[in-house]
Amino acid sequence: MKKLAAALIGAASLCAAAEAQDAVIQAGHVLAVPGEGYLRQQTILVEGGRIVSITPGYSKPKNYPVINLKNAYVLPGLIDSHVHITRERSPDSRIKTFEDSIVDTAFDGAGFALTTLKSGFTTVQDVGGDNDAIFGLRDAINRGAVPGPRIRASGSSVAVTGGHGDFNGWSADVMAKFTGASICNGPDDCRRAARQQIKEGADLIKITATGGVLSNTAAGLELQFSEAELEAIVEAAHSMGRKVTAHAHGKSGVDAALRAGVDSIEHGTYLDAESIALFKDSGATLVPTVLAGATVTGWTNEAWLPAPSRAKAAIVGPLMLDMLRRAHEGGVKIAFGTDTGVSRHGDNAQEFALMVEAGFTPEEAVRSATVVAAEHIQMSADIGTLAVGKFADLIAVTKDPLKDIRELEGVDFVMKGGVVYKPLD
Numbered sequence: 001m002k003k004l005a006a007a008l009i010g011a012a013s014l015c016a017a018a019e020a021q022d023a024v025i026q027a028g029h030v031l032a033v034p035g036e037g038y039l040r041q042q043t044i045l046v047e048g049g050r051i052v053s054i055t056p057g058y059s060k061p062k063n064y065p066v067i068n069l070k071n072a073y074v075l076p077g078l079i080d081s082h083v084h085i086t087r088e089r090s091p092d093s094r095i096k097t098f099e100d101s102i103v104d105t106a107f108d109g110a111g112f113a114l115t116t117l118k119s120g121f122t123t124v125q126d127v128g129g130d131n132d133a134i135f136g137l138r139d140a141i142n143r144g145a146v147p148g149p150r151i152r153a154s155g156s157s158v159a160v161t162g163g164h165g166d167f168n169g170w171s172a173d174v175m176a177k178f179t180g181a182s183i184c185n186g187p188d189d190c191r192r193a194a195r196q197q198i199k200e201g202a203d204l205i206k207i208t209a210t211g212g213v214l215s216n217t218a219a220g221l222e223l224q225f226s227e228a229e230l231e232a233i234v235e236a237a238h239s240m241g242r243k244v245t246a247h248a249h250g251k252s253g254v255d256a257a258l259r260a261g262v263d264s265i266e267h268g269t270y271l272d273a274e275s276i277a278l279f280k281d282s283g284a285t286l287v288p289t290v291l292a293g294a295t296v297t298g299w300t301n302e303a304w305l306p307a308p309s310r311a312k313a314a315i316v317g318p319l320m321l322d323m324l325r326r327a328h329e330g331g332v333k334i335a336f337g338t339d340t341g342v343s344r345h346g347d348n349a350q351e352f353a354l355m356v357e358a359g360f361t362p363e364e365a366v367r368s369a370t371v372v373a374a375e376h377i378q379m380s381a382d383i384g385t386l387a388v389g390k391f392a393d394l395i396a397v398t399k400d401p402l403k404d405i406r407e408l409e410g411v412d413f414v415m416k417g418g419v420v421y422k423p424l425d
Contacts, residue, residue, distance in 0.1 A: 018419045019144070019419070020048060020049035020392070020417050020418030020419050021064075021418060021420075022062070022064045022065075022418070023046045023064050023066070024043060024044075024059075024062065024065070024067070025046065026058045026066060026067070027041075027042050027043075027069040027070065027074040027396070028040065028041060028069065028072060028073070028074075029072070029400070030044070030054070030074045031073070031075045031363075031366065031402075032076075032386040032387065033385045034075065034076070035364070035367045035371060037363075038073075038402075039056070041057055042054055042056060042074075043055050043056075043057065043058055044386065044392075045061055045064075046415075047062075047418075048418070049417040049418035050391055050392055050418070051386060051387065051388055051389065051390055051391075054386065054387070054388065058070070067424075069413065069424065072396040072397065072412065073397050073398070073400055074394055074395070075396070075401070076370045076383065076384060076385055076393060076394060077120065077121070077122025077370075077383065077391075077393030077394055077395055077416060078120045078121045078122065078123075078336070078395065079121065079122070079123045079125075079335075079336065079379075079383065079384065080116070080125070080336060080338055080369070080373075081125045081335045081377060082125060082289055082337030082338060082340075083124045083126050083127075083339070084127075084128055084129055084340065084342070085109050085112050085116065085124060085129070085137065085148075085341065086106065086112070086129050086133045086134055086137065087105065087108065087109075087112075087129070087341050088108075088112065088344060089341065091302075091304035092304075094304075094306075102132045106136050109129075109134065110137060112345040113146070113148030114146075114147050114148055115345045115346040116148070116149055116340075116348065117148055117414060117416060117421055118422050119348060119411060119414075120395040120408065120411035120414055121149050121348055122395070122416040123151075123383055124149045124150070125151075125153070125376075126152070127153075127157070127204075127245060127266065128154060128156070128157045128206055129156070130155075131156055134153045134155055135153060135200070135201040138152075149416070150383075150416075152203040152204065152377050152378075152379070153204075154202050154205060154206035155182075155197055155200060155202045156180050156182040157206045157207065157247065158182045158183075158184060158190065158193045158197065158205060158206065158207045158208070158233060159182065159183055159207070159208040159224075160184065160224050161183055161184075163208055163219065163224040163225075164208040164210065164211050164212035164215040164219070165182075165207075165215070166179065166183050166215075168217040169215075169306060181193065182196065184229070185229075186229065187228045187229050187231070190225070190232050190233050191232040191233065191235070191236040193233075194232075194233045194236040194237050194242075198242055202242065203242070204237075204242050204243045204245060205233065205237040205244045205245070206247065206266075207225070207246050207262070208246075208247045209223060209224065209225055209247060209253040209262075210223055210248045210249050210250045210252070211249065211250070211312075212247060213313050214296070214305075214309050214313075215309070217308055220250070221249040221250045221269070221312065221315075221316065222250035222251075223250060223252040223256050227256050230246075230256060230257055230260035233260075234260050234261040234262060243263040243264070244261075244262045244263055244264075245262065245265070245266055245287070246262045246264070246265055246266065247266045248265050248266065248267060249267050249269040249270060249316060251271060251274075251275060254268055254270065254271050255275055258279065258284055261282070263284055264284055264286070264376060265279075265284060265285075265287070267288070267339075268288060268323055269293075269316055269319050269323050270319070270323070271286075271326065271327060276326070276327065279330075279333070280331060283333070284333070285333045285335050285372070285376045286332050287335050287376075288324045288327065288355075289338055289339040290320045290323075290324050290354040290355070291340070291342075291348075291351040292339035292340075292342040292343060293316060293317040293319070293320030294320075294354065296313035296316070296317045297313065297314075297317030300314040300317075321354060321358055322358075324354070324355065324359075328359050328360060333372065334372065335368055335373040335376040336351060336355075336365070336368040336372070337351075337373075338350075349411070350409060352406070352409075353405055353409075355405075356405050362402045362403070362404075362405040366401065366402075366405075366408075371385060391417050392417060392418040393415065393416050394415050395411050395414050396411070396412055396424060397410070397411055397413075398424075412424050412425070
């Protein structure tokens, strides 16, 4: 961990995050609270990286530099609730497991983080990555050593032996060397695994309740934990102040995880009316990741993807859009999330068009990536809307994204914490 931190700090001279600068922003259209429509012709005063005031009309309340966004549409910084920031799936990603060091992985993550930030996502939640790499990158960004979105991170997923999240598809001796401490069996051992993740720095606990598409094993897509194991993990995490999110495709896993008290479900492919009722009764959030489904659907004939994964991709990918439609119609609370790292970093905003295709209005889709996502990741006091006292995290586009949601696929201006990372040309 010390070697990783030193390496990241050593990169600061190449890509250091700038210090926040006080500024006056004059904005033509401001979606301060997505879901409540635009404010027009507003002046936003930024000091010390936070919003000090938002007032009608164009003014210059202090002698700070003026950022002219009069011809732009200004929104809160976007939030992606499901990314894997330190990796990106590709034909050589399996062999990179053996070729790359933790430092290599962290530096890859630093590059992906900057790409993500410049695409308008000022905060992300990383759910499933090597502890040292992702926690080191998160902390380096927080210190200002490298630029990137704010990161909340689970670190390694808590998974059962042989399940999704374990190291599968290699010789037994190789798998034994790569099996981590987050792999568990039985309630007591799974309770230990959750506590160990918290000890090592996890902001939340992620569990892989069911099989998954990209694990190299033909172990199905249904429940892989026992209900007693799920309950033990939730109890351990909640008792130590951490939420639990569950990767779950099959209905058996979605429902069992919700009954065990998880706070959110990632994917939810086979949810049904009973599942929707469980979501609403528990108040849990769905993070749908439809972009990942669309991405893996395009990989079903790719030879570099292991055969078990190709078979699962052909089944799961095409189902995810209709899953989101059912969940939305059923009134499930939905936070924006993409599973980026499966798809390419920087393409996160392509999820919005899929949400609109599933029945969201553009403003509902934006709200899912701001107001709802901020609440989901426990950061609504600081982000998610443009309001006095919150971080000056804001983005802008030159055409109305509520008329064409694809405008967010090419964000024109990005500010995070009062620092402009992408100026308006």
